[in-house]
Amino acid sequence: xxxxCVSGLVTSVGLAQDPTFSLEVIxxxxxxxxxxxxxxxxxxxxxxxxxxxxxxxxxxxxxxxAYQAQIDYESYTSGSQGSIRPKDYAITSEVGAENxxxxxxxxxxxxxxxxxxxxxxxxxxxxxxxxxxxxxxxPNEAVTCPKQGTKYYCGTLNLEVSDDAQGSFTMRLxxxxxxxxxxxxxxxxxxxxxxxxxxxxxxxxxxxxxxISSDPPSGAIDARQPSRHGGPAGGxxxxxxxxxxxxxKPAVADFAIDDGSASPPGIRGLESKGAVVTMxxxxxxxxxxxxxxxxxxxxxxTRIGYLPGxxxxxxxxxxxxxxxxxxRSEGAAARALYRFDIDRNGESGVxxxxxxxxxxxxxxxxxxxxxxxxxxxxGSSQP
Numbered sequence: 595x596x597x598x599c600v601s602g603l604v605t606s607v608g609l610a611q612d613p614t615f616s617l618e619v620i621x622x623x624x625x626x627x628x629x630x631x632x633x634x635x636x637x638x639x640x641x642x643x644x645x646x647x648x649x650x651x652x653x654x655x656x657x658x659x660a661y662q663a664q665i666d667y668e669s670y671t672s673g674s675q676g677s678i679r680p681k682d683y684a685i686t687s688e689v690g691a692e693n694x695x696x697x698x699x700x701x702x703x704x705x706x707x708x709x710x711x712x713x714x715x716x717x718x719x720x721x722x723x724x725x726x727x728x729x730x731x732x733p734n735e736a737v738t739c740p741k742q743g744t745k746y747y748c749g750t751l752n753l754e755v756s757d758d759a760q761g762s763f764t765m766r767l768x769x770x771x772x773x774x775x776x777x778x779x780x781x782x783x784x785x786x787x788x789x790x791x792x793x794x795x796x797x798x799x800x801x802x803x804x805x806i807s808s809d810p811p812s813g814a815i816d817a818r819q820p821s822r823h824g825g826p827a828g829g830x831x832x833x834x835x836x837x838x839x840x841x842x843k844p845a846v847a848d849f850a851i852d853d854g855s856a857s858p859p860g861i862r863g864l865e866s867k868g869a870v871v872t873m874x875x876x877x878x879x880x881x882x883x884x885x886x887x888x889x890x891x892x893x894x895x896t897r898i899g900y901l902p903g904x905x906x907x908x909x910x911x912x913x914x915x916x917x918x919x920x921x922r923s924e925g926a927a928a929r930a931l932y933r934f935d936i937d938r939n940g941e942s943g944v945x946x947x948x949x950x951x952x953x954x955x956x957x958x959x960x961x962x963x964x965x966x967x968x969x970x971x972x973g974s975s976q977p
Contacts, residue, residue: 611742613651613776615663615767616790618745620645623802624893630745633793638757639802639838639892641681644765644792646726647745648707648776652738656778659736660729661707663748664773666766667723669791674761678794680724681752693719696752699726707746711735717749723768724751733779757838759796766791801839805889808896809834810932815899815907815964817915817933819949820881828878829900830932831859833887835871842871844889849873853885854965884964899964903953905933909964911954919947 618630621643636642651658670679686693697719703709711730718725726749730736739746753765767774767789776784810816816829843866851858859875866872879885881900888895905915919934919942934942937949 611650611653612786612788613653613784614649614788614790615748615774616647616649616745617644617765617767617792618647619643619792619794632790633795635795635797636755637798637802638676638755638759638796639804640755642753642755642794644751644753645747646749646751646767648748649745650739650742651707651776651784653784655738656784657733657736657738658707658776658784659733659779659781660727660777661748662725662727662773662775664721664725664768665723665751666768669723669763669765672765673759673763673794673796676756676759676796678753678755678759678763678765678796680719681754683754687720687722687724690720693724697724697726697750699728699749700747703747705745705747707748708736711737723773725773736779753794755794755796757801761796763794763796764791765794802892803842803844803889804838804892805835805894805896806838807836808887808898809836810896810898810930812896812898813907814930814932815901815904815909816879817902817904817907818936818938819902819953820878828880829885830898831875831878833873833875833896833898835873835887835889835896837869837871837889840869842866842869844871848890849895850888850890851875851885852888853880853883855880855883858885882964901964903936903950904964905936905950907933916947916950916954919950 616632618632619627619634619642620630621627622636622640630645646663648661671677680687680693681696682693694717697717699715699717700706701713701715708728708730712732712735713728713730715728728748769789771783776787778784810830810833820828844864846861846864849861851861853859859877859879862874862876864871864873873887879898879900881902884897884899886895886897899909901909901911903911903915906918908914931942936953937945939945
């Protein structure tokens, strides 16, 4: 079993003062690097956070009102074998769905190239080569480059190395003016425009052990009553974790559990079978909290919640939960029992509606809510 092992070469800004876009890695497997790098060694299965930077866009005092940066999609397969693609690419972009969790613009970043101005910031994560666009609404708010040689943030991309990847990959922006460009306040292209690629060397043939799905699925909320007939005093106490390879035999010490309290549930036992590890907790997860189970070596895992009565799994208790419970359309009928079996008798029916009313009548029931849902740590879809 291999723990995280990456290395990088520090990017140095050259003497050229032409407007420049660059791609650089800032963290690998959720572990921040000391500084952004433009040349890095990673292994199959690693996930990198990459940032797009712009610098020196005012060679003649131009004020950059807009920029667009698009990945050259052929970069994804530029190595000897395999691919390096946006995380979750196969389950989003390849089927025409957005992937905003892995391609975005953080407008709150103080180093954002348009920070402080009212902007329209859009990321197209359906196009094969993702595309970042930012426009300052009022041209008077567009500014010259504040400091020559300083790199300003333009966008974020999470990249995942395929398990069969080998060789050196060159991740670059599409240099066609219709794909990647900087515009001044007169909508003229700021030129000449330079591009600095990201070189990713994939080394080793040992796949990082990662959790790729779970049962219950990441993001799920147990809506059932606290217990029945001596069952666990709380929500789920058993979780199945599916890893990306067979033969995973992690130990209890390889996991971390966090529910935001000083005493989260502990692990009573682990059972491995193929790629699936069944974890039994020493008690059910707490109501009103998210519980995160992480495999330490790769930072992957699952995040599940418990809120009795939250049938629609939106993190709140409201009249919408009763509507969701009585909705017996084909789509509703196919949903998991952890949403509908409120009384924990193994089936969904009228008694569950009565039990839900009892839960609604509990003190402060309508004020019950889970914290804002964060991004699940696995590659699975929410239920």
